[in-house]
Amino acid sequence: MNDAREILATAHGVSKSYDAGRIAVLRDVSLTVRAGELVALWGASGSGKSTLLHLLGGLDLPDHGELMVCGLDPRRERDRLVLRRHRLGFIFQLHNLIADLTVEENLRVPALAVGTANAATRARIAELTKRVGLDHRLDHRVQDISGGERQRVAICRALMNAPQLLLADEPTGSLDETTGNSVFALLKELAARDGIAVILATHERRFAEACDRIIRVRDGQLNEVSA
Numbered sequence: 001m002n003d004a005r006e007i008l009a010t011a012h013g014v015s016k017s018y019d020a021g022r023i024a025v026l027r028d029v030s031l032t033v034r035a036g037e038l039v040a041l042w043g044a045s046g047s048g049k050s051t052l053l054h055l056l057g058g059l060d061l062p063d064h065g066e067l068m069v070c071g072l073d074p075r076r077e078r079d080r081l082v083l084r085r086h087r088l089g090f091i092f093q094l095h096n097l098i099a100d101l102t103v104e105e106n107l108r109v110p111a112l113a114v115g116t117a118n119a120a121t122r123a124r125i126a127e128l129t130k131r132v133g134l135d136h137r138l139d140h141r142v143q144d145i146s147g148g149e150r151q152r153v154a155i156c157r158a159l160m161n162a163p164q165l166l167l168a169d170e171p172t173g174s175l176d177e178t179t180g181n182s183v184f185a186l187l188k189e190l191a192a193r194d195g196i197a198v199i200l201a202t203h204e205r206r207f208a209e210a211c212d213r214i215i216r217v218r219d220g221q222l223n224e225v226s227a
């Protein structure tokens, strides 16, 4: 089938090892992800899901292989800067918010990095927090809100600068079932409604099965299995 949607992430022949090659995590893997796709990276703990997301997001470098993300090369420093500020949102497993700042202050950080005007920043924060049902929590400090609320703030932060690609590293990992479901539903909507490409690392089968595609991560290899 001919798929006309824009390709937003590719890996080609990528290998990554740690500890001077003693721990081979990814061996010659390839991957293509298009706009509007919600793709699960599904695998056991230690299989290499985070490693692959870090390579795509320019947080780590491959030993070998080509990477292209939103038309940029995350292996190059100059491209990484543009990627991180403008094209890419990263949601970390442990949210990485600043605990003693408020929700609003945390969401201002990405806007500060690119110099967005204050009024536009305020409007974007209002729009995103309304969408995830957190607009009544703007003045609360992150340390005073629940785990599910924090993860929703982390998603808003990743979306502040309107990325084309969202890399989500087990964003439901620390959440109870109901809250996890609502976070997952939001990711699904971002792909389906907003056309964002979402790559979701998860070890939970039920989430993987609800994605458009499932890529199994095992023994250093990626294998597409039917969703």
Ligand SMILES: Nc1ncnc2c1ncn2[C@@H]1O[C@H](COP(=O)(O)OP(=O)(O)OP(=O)(O)O)[C@@H](O)[C@H]1O
Pocket (backbone or CB within 6 Å): 018, 019, 023, 025, 043, 044, 045, 046, 047, 048, 049, 050, 051, 052, 203
């Ligand atoms: N900086 C590092 N130095 C050495 N080994 C590492 C490093 N980062 C990851 N590893 C190892 O690489 C392997 C893959 O790790 P990775 O974090 O990608 O797994 P994962 O699939 O994300 O697991 P989890 O589901 O537990 O988050 C693991 O065996 C891990 O111990």
Ligand SMILES: [Mg+2]
Pocket (backbone or CB within 6 Å): 049, 050, 051, 169, 170, 201
């Ligand atoms: Mg991980």
